[in-house]
Amino acid sequence: MAEEAISDMKQLLSGNEAIALGAYHAGVVVAAAYPGTPSTEILQSIARMDGVYAEWSTNEKVALEVAMGAAYGGVRAMATMKHVGLNVAADPFFAVSTTGTIGGLVVVSCDDPGEHSSQGEQDNRHLAKFAKVPMLEPTDSQEAYDLMEWAFTISEEFDTPVLLRATTRISHCKTVVEANKERKAELKQAAFTRCPTKYVMVPSNARPRRQAMEERIVKLRSYVEDFPMNEIITGDRKLGVISSGVAYQYAREVFKDASHLKLVTTYPIPVNLVRRFAQEVERVIVIEELDPYLEEEVRGLGIEVTGKDFIPIIGELNLEIVEQGAIKAGLLSEKPKPPLKSEVAPPQLPPRRPQLCAGCPHVAAEYVLRKLGFHAPDAKERQLKKDELVVTSDIGCYTLGVYPPLAALDTCACMGASIGQALGLEKAGVPNRTVAVIGDSTFMHSGITGLVDVVYNQGNTTVIILDNGTTAMTGHQGHPGTGISATGTKTQAVVLEKLAEGIGVKDVNVVDAFDMDALESTIKRCVANDEPSVIIVRGPCPLYVKPSGTPFEVDPDECAGCFDCLDLGCPAISVADDIARIDASVCVGTACGICAQICPHEAISEIKQ
């Protein structure tokens, strides 16, 4: 039904919605993904379309393997992920580049320059070249839509997966799209044809495929010369600007009068087209986000070119950055900044950092970890000293607990790393006890193998699985523990405690996420044990279930103004007239209640009607 909603002729679509609709019209049959900003909405959109099998996979590697299998079966398939997701899926990505595919296979990587919502920044264009996979980059939603048909066609014609690379400002910006196609009426019937020389990569089969990969790239090099979406815009020939992706839009706006070469096929690049463009203009520059990928490709052709000497290599670009770069390079003259209209000194503005929500089931566990990991905060002196626990952490909402006042976490690197890191610290001989904190979805993604490793190698790590029953950070997608599929149907739920027991953990505990005493006593007992232990801290995400608790209030006669409650970092609690105050419109009250449990003066209780 949502497909109808976005199939009008002219519409505003985000890049992600356009990728989904383009794939749908191109006849995609299987789509798999693990949620990750800025890629999540692609699968969310596809999951609402009839006739497509869409799944949230346990992780990106599995997603790509599912899509690969479907493409082996002759149908069009896709796997979508964020940039770091392609690291997880790198193994099948390289593997399917070797085998090739029968049905069209498109991998979508949504990079996040500037790390809006990522633990790292990387330029996945290198991965296309590295894996010898052709790459397409849209410059807006219209191209994202149009490119999907091209991507599948190239995949089938050249026996290769295709990487469609977007970035945050392509994926999350809305631009006008004319979706002029309908879903292909006749799709290929799925069928698997035995062909061990293609699909069974023992060395004797893999070597000829290696040959085929190189031959494929040679053919693709000539194919992209005539690719219709690469475009020369002839303007003033003094300056020629080569760009791709969203950087093209900045380049067009900043260098209004220059000549432009827009590249949509960025691996391999159309060598002759670039040469021709370079010959037409006096000076060639490249405007691109992140690494000097195109610049090096162009320079490799013997063309004199600059770019990264005036455009930053770090972070995302915008008009101001490109303009400043152009001024630095002497390509534009500096415009005087308008003077400030007022001499009055402005006040400092407090930052607005993201934080855990009121009623968040992660807060109590992180509060207890801080209390055990560091000296308990003194009411007068708020200096926190490190003492006992090392808390390794993972990727999810709970990572926000690194910020004060919770300040509970010591590491966060990549999906699933917390458990291996904790074991490593222990095996290195670090005297502190280690606790690994990981979310339910992240544990499914890549925590399970870490826990198996702890059991197998006789570590005594305590693994705390913060089970809020959803993939919260990316907007509440299902995962194997939830028992809800990507399309919202009921499915078999993987039970965390049974899984841990099955792995061989003997000390498995399930604790109510809002029971401070139980959390503290369980964590204390488990870290003192000389065996692996798992504590499943269970409580629903309040943004997901919208609990209907009776809000709490502060009794002004009982509140002593110690502000211990502020150590929770709850957005419902603030200070007014030197006592604590609870915002009843935000507080979930009886559905949480952790502030009342820690108040030493028993000043917090349910609002009395």
Add this chain to the structure above:
Amino acid sequence: MNDVNVLMVGVGGHGVILASDGMSEIGMNNGYDVKKSDSLGMAQRGGSVVSHVRWGKHVFAPMIKKGEVDFLLGFEQLEAARWASYLKPDGVAIVADVVVIPISAMDGKIPYPSWDECKVVLSQYIDQIYLIPATRIAREVGNPRAVNMAMLGFLSAFLELEPEAWTDTMRRRLPPRFVESSVEAFLKGAAEAKEMITTKGVER
């Protein structure tokens, strides 16, 4: 057809995205090329929300250049002050009377700025600053979520499209039970603007 660059800023849950989606669609339906870009910054978790809306004959970049914003729609006062430097000298700030204190201001080290202090920040860049009784309008129409529609209504008074161009799209796209209150809030916002703009640059 004039280019219009609107920066909408606020915090999660105040309808910034709905307003910018709406404005984008209205622009498209009335012949503009449109691009819009949202920075959600984990908005549902208390972070700030920033939405760029660009109308024009042909729009390239999906984000507005710093110093080129025609209209800053502040759905929250502190956020309006935070983005003041994006305004161009003859730009206009339209700010809702909404205050959401961030957790970083709770300990009082960097206190939440008063409206007068927010105005000091805005006044560095522009002369036209309007504080809109958007919460009152939302209350009057019986829909506390209609703050964003009152804001769009106020903005519409500065732009070339007729009110019907806005309300037609609203009627078509909003859930039926919110249509009447939203349209009413929009018209009240527009009426408020007619009254306030006559005393140009003076916020009441």
